[in-house]
Amino acid sequence: GENDFTSFRAAHCQSRSPFRNLMHLNVTRHGNYVVIDIKANAFVHHMVRNITGSLIKVGRGEESPEWIKWLLDAKDR
Numbered sequence: 001g002e003n004d005f006t007s008f009r010a011a012h013c014q015s016r017s018p019f020r021n022l023m024h025l026n027v028t029r030h031g032n033y034v035v036i037d038i039k040a041n042a043f044v045h046h047m048v049r050n051i052t053g054s055l056i057k058v059g060r061g062e063e064s065p066e067w068i069k070w071l072l073d074a075k076d077r
């Protein structure tokens with residue numbers, strides 16, 4: 001759904017609005033690889049990179065899954 005992705009955009013992102021409609025985000029394992037498939041109406045600068053990095057931290061146990069929701073709600077870069 002539509003969310004404010006301020007927490008996941010580059011510090012100097014020039015986009016007028018941080019709101020994007022995330023249609024799906026799927027994570028699948030293929031052997032030694034993990035594939036992250038993200039579909040949205042548009043992306044803010046470094047959004048996919050920052051979401052991926054955050055998911056890696058959760059996957060490694062460095063952060064809890066709830067941390068992703070906290071980041072999204074924080075709306076702070």
